[in-house]
Amino acid sequence: ASLTSDTAAENVVTIVDTGTTGAITITGDVTLADGAGDLKFIMADKATTLTFGGNVTDSTGDGNVVITANDTDIVVISGTGKTIDATIDGIADGEGTLRITGAGTTMADKVGTTGTTALKAIDVNATATFSSTSEATAYTVDADTTFTGAVTANTSFAVATSGTDVTLTAASNTGTTTLASGTTLTANGILTAGDLTITSGKVYLNKASN
Numbered sequence: 480a481s482l483t484s485d486t487a488a489e490n491v492v493t494i495v496d497t498g499t500t501g502a503i504t505i506t507g508d509v510t511l512a513d514g515a516g517d518l519k520f521i522m523a524d525k526a527t528t529l530t531f532g533g534n535v536t537d538s539t540g541d542g543n544v545v546i547t548a549n550d551t552d553i554v555v556i557s558g559t560g561k562t563i564d565a566t567i568d569g570i571a572d573g574e575g576t577l578r579i580t581g582a583g584t585t586m587a588d589k590v591g592t593t594g595t596t597a598l599k600a601i602d603v604n605a606t607a608t609f610s611s612t613s614e615a616t617a618y619t620v621d622a623d624t625t626f627t628g629a630v631t632a633n634t635s636f637a638v639a640t641s642g643t644d645v646t647l648t649a650a651s652n653t654g655t656t657t658l659a660s661g662t663t664l665t666a667n668g669i670l671t672a673g674d675l676t677i678t679s680g681k682v683y684l685n686k687a688s689n
Contacts, residue, residue, distance in 0.1 A: 481505070481506075481507030481508045481509070481510070481533065482505055482507070482508075482509045482510070483509075483510045483511075483512060484510070484511050484512065484515050484516075484518040484542075485512035485515050486515055486516065487514060487515060487516055488516050489516040489517045489518075489519065490515075490516065490517070490518050490519070491519045491521060492518070492519065492520045492521070493521045493523065494520065494521065494522045494523055494527055494529055494552075495523060496523060496525035496526075496527040498525070499525045499526045499527075500525075500526045500527070500528075501525065501527050501528075502527065502528040502529075502530065503527070503528075503529055503530070504529075504530040504532060504557075505530070505531055505532060505533065506532040506533065507532070507533045508533035508534045508535070508536065509531065509533065509534070509535045509536070509544065509565075510534075510535075510536045511536065511537055511538040511542050511543070511544050512538060513538050513539050513540050514538070514540050514542070515538055515540070515542045516541075516542050517542050517543050517544075517545055518542065518543075518544050518545070519544075519545045519546075519547070520544075520545070520546045520547070521547050521570070522547065522548045522549050522552040522554075522570075522575070523549055523552070524549030524550050524551055524552060524570075524574075525549075525551070525552070526551040526552065526553075527551075527552050527553070528552075528553045528554075528555055529546070529548075529552070529553070529554050529555070530554075530555040530556075530557050531554075531555070531556055531557070531558065531561075531563065532557050532558045532561075532581075533558050533561060534558070534561050534562050534563070534564075535561075535562070535563045535564055535565045536562075536564055537564040537565065537587075537588065543565070543566060543588075544564065544565035544566070544588075545565065545566050545568075545593075546565050546566065546567045546568070547567075547568050547569065547570045547575070547596070548567070548568075548569060548570065548574060548575025548576065548577075548598070549569070549570045549571075549574055549575060550569075550570075550571075550574040550575065550599065552574075552575050552576070553575070553576045553577075553578055554567055554575065554576070554577050554578070555578045555579075555580060556577070556578070556579045556580065556581055556584050556586075557580050557581045558581045558584075559581045559582050559583055560581070560582070560583040560584075561581055561583075561584055561585070562584075562585045562587050563584065563585065563586050563587060563588070564587040564588050565588055566588050566589045566590070566593045567586075567588075567589075567590050567591070567598070568589075568590075568591055568592075568593045568594070568596040568597070568598065569591065569596040569597060569598050569599065570596065571596060572595055572596050572597055573597060573598075573599050573616050573633075574596070574598070574599055575598050575599055576598065576599055576600040576601075576602060577590060577591075577598055577600070577601045577602065577615075578602040578604065579602070579603045579604060579605055579607045580604050580605050581605055582605040582606045582622070583605075583606055583607075584605065584606070584607040584608070585607070585608045585610060586607065586608065586609045586610060586611070586613070587610045587611065588610075588611055589611045589612055589613070589628075590609065590611070590612070590613040590614070590615075591613055591614035591615050591631075592611075592612040592613060592614045592631070597614040597615055597616065597631070597633060598614070598615040598616070599615065599616050599617070600615055600616060600617050600618070600619070601613060601615040601617075601618045601619075602618075602619050602621075603618075603619070603620045603621060603622055603624050604621050604622060605622045606622045606623045606624065607622065607624045607625075608624070608625045608626075608627065609624070609625070609626045609627060609628060609630075610627050610628060611627070611628040612628035612629045612630075612631075612649075613626065613628060613629075613630055613631070614630075614631040614632075614633070615631075615632065615633070616632075616633045616634045616635075617632065617633075617634050617635045617636075617637075618630070618632050618635070618636045618637065618653075619637050619639055620636075620637065620638050620639065620640075620643060620645050621639050621640040621643060622640070622643060623643060623644045623645070624643075624645050624646075625645075625646045625648065626645070626646065626647050626648065626649070626651065627648045627649065628648075628649055629649040629650055629651050629668075630647055630649075630651035630652070630653060631651070631652050632652065632653045632654040632656075633654060634654050634655065635654050635655040635656070635657070636653035636654055636655070636656045636657070636672075637656075637657045637658075637659075638657070638658045638659060638662040638663075638664055638680065639657070639659050639662075640659060640662070641659060641660050641661030641662060642661050642662070643659075643661075643662045643663070644662070644663045644665070645662070645663065645664050645665070646665045646667065647664070647665070647666045647667065647668065647670065648667050648668060649667075649668045650668035650669040650670075650671075651666065651668065651669075651670055651671070652671040652672070653670065653671070653672045653673075654672065654673050655672075655673045655674045655676075656672045656673065656674070656675045656676070657675075657676045657677075657678075658675075658676070658677045658678065658680030658681070658682065659678055659680060660678045660679035660680060661679060661680065662680040662681070663680065663681045663682075663683065664680070664681070664682050664683070665682075665683040665685065666682070666683070666684050666685065667685045670684060
């Protein structure tokens, strides 16, 4: 199924889980029509998983697709080669998890950086590109990923699977940074890190042009 919001008023989809660990999946595209108000998905701290299998397309006007996850909730991007043009944030700072399982995913909007509501975790299990800024308490990257926008890892950043290449284009703060054997982290901007643990991995720091 697909979902299109085309009214001028704000539309709110509240995910209500009467138990725990429930799941809802939108297999098709989510589209916000031009001129429509915000389309908001609000989760409710029930360890619920909300999965998007298609593209998420924002309006060219003032309206935005907004996804907010509570502490134990998980937002999954499962479609292959999909573009997610939506902000994804915690309801409060340090809440909610973003998990990418669909190869070739492009996160086209802010993740955890809309206000002061960073995510608890960003878990990348398939190749991905983050085109805007992102912030979470902890990052775990298990597939080739390019972060075009600044990365802020408030506690830790782990490149955890051998053969994984991660590129940071903008100045970033990766906190306690761990590279597993056979991984590569390339920083094209200023990299600020806490403790750096490298287990047969490689770090490349490229000089920026003046």
